[in-house]
Amino acid sequence: MAVAKQKKGLFSFDLETGLAIALLILMLVAPLILTDFRLNLMGRFLALAIVALGIDLIWGYTGLLSLGHGVFFTLGGYALGMHLKLIQIPPDAAVKLPEFMGLYGVTELPWFWQPFFSLPFTFIAIMAIPAIAGGILGYLVFRNRIRGVYFSILTQAATIVFFNFFNGQQKLINGTNGLTNFGEFLGAQVTQAGPQRVAYGVTVVLLIVAYGLCRLLVAGRFGRLLIAIRDDEARLRFTGYDPTGFKVLVFAVSAALAGVAGALFTIQSGIVSPKSMDIAFSIEMVIWVAVGGRGTLLGAIIGALLVNYAKSLLSEQLPEVWLFFQGALFLGVVMALPAGLVGTLKTEGMMLLRRLRGQGPIPLMTYPKIAQDPDIVAEREALEREDEA
Amino acid sequence: MIPASASSVADSSGAIAPSEKILEIDQVTVSFDGFLALNNLNFSLAPGELRVIIGPNGAGKTTFLDTITGKVQPTQGTVRFKGRNLRGLPEHKISRMGIGRKFQTPRVYLNLTVRENLELSCFPHKGVFSSLFSPRTPAERRTVPALLETVGLTSRAELPAALLSHGEKQRLEIGMLVAQSPDLLLVDEPAAGLTDEETYALGELLQSLADSHALVVIEHDMEFVRQIARQVTVLHQGSVLFEGSMDDVQSDPRVIEVYLGNAPSITEEQMRVLRVVAAVAWCDGSLAPAEEAIALERLSGLFATDSLQKDELKGELRDYLMTHVSLESAIAALGDRDLREQVLALSYEVVRASDPRDRDASINEREAYTYGQLIELLGLPPEVVQRIEGEVDARLMK
Structure with missing residues (x-):
């Protein structure tokens, strides 16, 4: 049993590392072979993969289906967008305001814009604002033991509230149009190819950091507690744990990841607007994770990349087909591969590999009790002796 | 083999005087929209006592456990554990005081291995941040193998709990309960769905636990009750109908009436x-x-x-x-x-x-x-x- 177990452990380790290494190579080689436009696209998808990691953390591991991560994504995007709008004001300007405010007759910079002059504050805010928003929402919801589908509906309702609020605030944040036409950032024009390559590099690094953080979280006791919350929250409560704190923390972490992703996406797409708080976008995030495989982390990244590539390819060729395709993809995955691509590979991969190598099926592992039962051991030894004789 | 129940919980809240009751339930009424699930119930349990609770369906047995563990708040009356009123305390705090509960259907974490199930229950620091990065404690490393042995699941330690049989899950859940090192164990119908052999083994297990814990067992299977019971409490319509030895219970005309429908x-x-x-x-x-x-x-x-x-x-x-x-x-x-x-x-x-x-x-x-x-x-x-x-x-x- 121990030997068999080890082999299996080694294999799943191999599969995951193998996939991770393949992804890493892909990300490193991409700048050498892709055009600037394609590289920028890939950078955006990698940013989206960071949100997918956050979704996997709360949905795949903890079992909380959030349909409102678009909010946190957008909050992160706005945090960076506001900084970019502020630093492009010419130093000799008479009124120190982002250009759109003038159109609406604003004369004084709103108070909450002030701290975004500072770059360190902006970096912290990109993570902290979504995390705090998620933490507060999470605390209110989880403390009142709102779970399952009610939680999902609530997050969706929150998304609509934020969407409408951001849409209506022309004077404060340029309403529906969002923040765009960014200028310089850290001494370079953000829209140019060179800085975009840097942005791609930063995205890759942050994706690796985010992946490492998530791995660290789920590897130890904390990760097992998240799974325990998903499996049986009431049982956990009667064991002496208060699930509220765990859920709030993991929701806040996941919101912070969404914020980082939003900021990275904003700088690479050159715009942040309330459109990313559209409910459809939040649902798309869930689809990426479902396609890649829940509770695998790597699956979330792969799902986000695959689905978004499919989306961009299809929308370029046949723009009207994409939504049908996405629906069909989701249905197909749910029915044929409920564990997602990586999840299925993990369970079926070994058999597939052996079949490809022509090694035949995996030897059956019996239930340990039966294999270790002294009577059965004796019987088996007797049979073996007979065979030899 | 059984880890002593002298838990950190008991130590911190002070030792219990032998004459003192570990659990006192005084005139408790639980009303669900006017339906009295418990009606003026009085009950007490001494430390180290094993008590079996029987009663026909709807007698309020499960509500009784819900009230002790904080899942349901009594409409009237008080529940005291080690002299402390439990009113208003959430489940996890009551659990940390030293009350462990086993549910009617086995409830374990299906996607964790048997060992991980026990480790989670055994880990003494149950806050968010202490769970984040603290390493495996020596107590964990010592207790978990002993527990696996006690519940007879050593050979299954690395299997996900989802692959266990019903009886093994029941035993695992009892193991998880003991891992919490509570002073009072509440066990709801442990023999349900078990074979005769498994039931008997379970009875032995519960009796050995009774040496170091106070136990309340709810059960329907009279053979099983006879095997483990020292004192039996009969619940009927939310109140205590009778308390005594199993033989007394079986000859009491009121109990017979309740069970067979007529006097x-x-x-x-x-x-x-x-x-x-x-x-x-x-x-x-x-x-x-x-x-x-x-x-x-x-x-x-x-x-x-x-x-x-x-x-x-x-x-x-x-x-x-x-x-x-x-x-x-x-x-x-x-x-x-x-x-x-x-x-x-x-x-x-x-x-x-x-x-x-x-x-x-x-x-x-x-x-x-x-x-x-x-x-x-x-x-x-x-x-x-x-x-x-x-x-x-x-x-x-x-």
């Missing part, structure tokens, strides 16, 4: 006679049809005044006859000498029931032994015994 029409004294006869008839492990027929015929003839009533009585008596009782306690409850002589005559006849013509053939070893025990316990003079046996033989020969 016994025979007196308590007659019930005691019936108990002894039942004990003798059951002594070889089975109730032969001939034994049953004789017992019913004679008993109903003895208790009834007319033939119509006799027929009605037979049906009722059959139900009572179906339960096991211990001979000693049944005889100890018998009163005067007339009754003892009646019992002897009946028992002798039942023992000889299968083949009345042959005096020795049907009396197997077990029956003979029990019969000898009966004579000894009844304490009748030998000449009386001989006379009664002679009378019965004479009647059977006719």
Whole structure:
């Protein structure tokens, strides 16, 4: 049993590392072979993969289906967008305001814009604002033991509230149009190819950091507690744990990841607007994770990349087909591969590999009790002796 | 093998004086929109006591556990654990005070391995941040293998709990409970869905746990209750109907009424006679049809005044006859000498029931032994015994 177990452990380790290494190579080689436009696209998808990691953390591991991560994504995007709008004001300007405010007759910079002059504050805010928003929402919801589908509906309702609020605030944040036409950032024009390559590099690094953080979280006791919350929250409560704190923390972490992703996406797409708080976008995030495989982390990244590539390819060729395709993809995955691509590979991969190598099926592992039962051991030894004789 | 219950919880909240009750429930009423699930319930439990709670469906057994563990707040009355009022405390705080609960259906974390299940329950620091990065504690490393051994799951330690059989899950959940090192264990119908063998092993496990924990077990399976019970509390319509030993419980007319739907029409004294006869008839492990027929015929003839009533009585008596009782306690409850002589005559006849013509053939070893025990316990003079046996033989020969 121990030997068999080890082999299996080694294999799943191999599969995951193998996939991770393949992804890493892909990300490193991409700048050498892709055009600037394609590289920028890939950078955006990698940013989206960071949100997918956050979704996997709360949905795949903890079992909380959030349909409102678009909010946190957008909050992160706005945090960076506001900084970019502020630093492009010419130093000799008479009124120190982002250009759109003038159109609406604003004369004084709103108070909450002030701290975004500072770059360190902006970096912290990109993570902290979504995390705090998620933490507060999470605390209110989880403390009142709102779970399952009610939680999902609530997050969706929150998304609509934020969407409408951001849409209506022309004077404060340029309403529906969002923040765009960014200028310089850290001494370079953000829209140019060179800085975009840097942005791609930063995205890759942050994706690796985010992946490492998530791995660290789920590897130890904390990760097992998240799974325990998903499996049986009431049982956990009667064991002496208060699930509220765990859920709030993991929701806040996941919101912070969404914020980082939003900021990275904003700088690479050159715009942040309330459109990313559209409910459809939040649902798309869930689809990426479902396609890649829940509770695998790597699956979330792969799902986000695959689905978004499919989306961009299809929308370029046949723009009207994409939504049908996405629906069909989701249905197909749910029915044929409920564990997602990586999840299925993990369970079926070994058999597939052996079949490809022509090694035949995996030897059956019996239930340990039966294999270790002294009577059965004796019987088996007797049979073996007979065979030899 | 069982980790001592002297937990950090107990230490921090002060030792319990031996005379003090670990659990006191005082006049508790739980009302769900006017329906009284518990009605003025009083209950108390001493440290280290094993108490079985029985009662028909809807008696409030599970609500009783819900109230102790904080899942349901009492509408009126107080629940005290180690002298502390539990009102308003959430489940996890009550659990940390030293109350562990096992649910009716096994509830374990299916996607974690058996070992991980136990580790989570055993880990003493249950806050968010202490769970984040603190390494495995030495206590964990020592306790978990011992627990695996206790619940007999050592060979399954690395399997996901989802792959365990029903009985193994039940045992794992009990192991998780013990891992919390509580002072009070609440166990809801542990024997449900288990084979006889598993049930017996579970009974042994619970009894060994009772050495170091206070235990409340809710159960329906009377065989199982008999195996483990020292004191039994009968709940009915949300209040305590009766408290006492298993034998007392089974002969109490109110309990019988609650379980069988109508009050016994025979007196308590007659019930005691019936108990002894039942004990003798059951002594070889089975109730032969001939034994049953004789017992019913004679008993109903003895208790009834007319033939119509006799027929009605037979049906009722059959139900009572179906339960096991211990001979000693049944005889100890018998009163005067007339009754003892009646019992002897009946028992002798039942023992000889299968083949009345042959005096020795049907009396197997077990029956003979029990019969000898009966004579000894009844304490009748030998000449009386001989006379009664002679009378019965004479009647059977006719």
